[in-house]
Amino acid sequence: MPKIDLDTIPQTNRTGYPQPYAAPMDKRLYRRVAPAAGIEDFGVSHVVLKPGGISSQRHWHEGEDEFVVMLAGEAVLVEEGNETMLRPGDCAAFPKGVANGHHLVNRSEADCVFIAIGKPATTDCHYPGIDMRLDAASGRYLHEDGTPY
Amino acid sequence: MPKIDLDTIPQTNRTGYPQPYAAPMDKRLYRRVAPAAGIEDFGVSHVVLKPGGISSQRHWHEGEDEFVVMLAGEAVLVEEGNETMLRPGDCAAFPKGVANGHHLVNRSEADCVFIAIGKPATTDCHYPGIDMRLDAASGRYLHEDGTPY
Numbered sequence: 690m691p692k693i694d695l696d697t698i699p700q701t702n703r704t705g706y707p708q709p710y711a712a713p714m715d716k717r718l719y720r721r722v723a724p725a726a727g728i729e730d731f732g733v734s735h736v737v738l739k740p741g742g743i744s745s746q747r748h749w750h751e752g753e754d755e756f757v758v759m760l761a762g763e764a765v766l767v768e769e770g771n772e773t774m775l776r777p778g779d780c781a782a783f784p785k786g787v788a789n790g791h792h793l794v795n796r797s798e799a800d801c802v803f804i805a806i807g808k809p810a811t812t813d814c815h816y817p818g819i820d821m822r823l824d825a826a827s828g829r830y831l832h833e834d835g836t837p838y
Numbered sequence: 839m840p841k842i843d844l845d846t847i848p849q850t851n852r853t854g855y856p857q858p859y860a861a862p863m864d865k866r867l868y869r870r871v872a873p874a875a876g877i878e879d880f881g882v883s884h885v886v887l888k889p890g891g892i893s894s895q896r897h898w899h900e901g902e903d904e905f906v907v908m909l910a911g912e913a914v915l916v917e918e919g920n921e922t923m924l925r926p927g928d929c930a931a932f933p934k935g936v937a938n939g940h941h942l943v944n945r946s947e948a949d950c951v952f953i954a955i956g957k958p959a960t961t962d963c964h965y966p967g968i969d970m971r972l973d974a975a976s977g978r979y980l981h982e983d984g985t986p987y
């Protein structure tokens with residue numbers, strides 16, 4: 690059936706970030722919807738941020754577009770030099786190759802829920818301000834100088 | 839700014855369907871979000887269905903996955919031999935090549951709003967029950983026997 694029973698998709702707070710950047714991710718609970726739904730043209734994540742949670746470390750992708758739409762609650766979209774509140778129905782897009790590190794932060798006292806659309810990363814991802822990048826070729830997190838965590 | 843100001847994106851009820859299949863589309867108001875937001879990896883449509891509106895004629899794509907998430911109101915997901923109510927936060931996926939003609943129908947007395955994600959059609963799209971298919975090579979709507987509308 691096309692309608693997706695989200696409850697049947699495992700929810701996880703797993704992250705590949707090295708410490709100390711992994712610790713803040715424990716309040717991000719996500720489901721990988723696309724494989725469960727049998728689609729592969731793009732990725733779909735259903736994400737719940739608990740109060741205090743962040744969607745990721747602030748980052749930008751060299752080669753993958755991202756799109757988010759808020760479903761419930763509210764989150765602050767933090768980008769380079771700017772913050773914007775996102776509420777249910779609000780959409781945001783992050784074009785590939787734009788060096789504008791961004792993430793969502795739940796500063797409220799209730800859960801927020803959003804859908805994130807993107808493609809699997811085949812290019813490097815940069816994390817401004819925390820001396821980290823994801824090296825797509827190796828799948829490893831590196832310091833900016835190329836040394837591994 | 840990554841947050842998308844939907845009001846700045848033109849809203850249209852345009853359709854390429856031939857008559858009489860075009861007429862029912864006048865209650866579907868959509869915005870093409872991806873180009874306005876500078877992303878190209880996938881398409882994003884923000885759709886408002888007025889009461890009585892349908893998202894499309896019932897169809898399935900040979901080669902493109904589709905994903906929808908409801909934002910407001912409610913719509914009936916009509917597929918081959920089945921109907922399912924979609925409410926805010928509900929998601930549905932339509933894997934490519936699955937011959938399950940589907941669309942959303944607003945049978946309520948209020949607008950409903952959803953986001954649809956997909957890729958531009960480069961393969962044929964089939965419209966079961968109404969003797970129509972979209973021929974991707976020519977971009978024309980044809981009868982099942984290949985004659986044009």
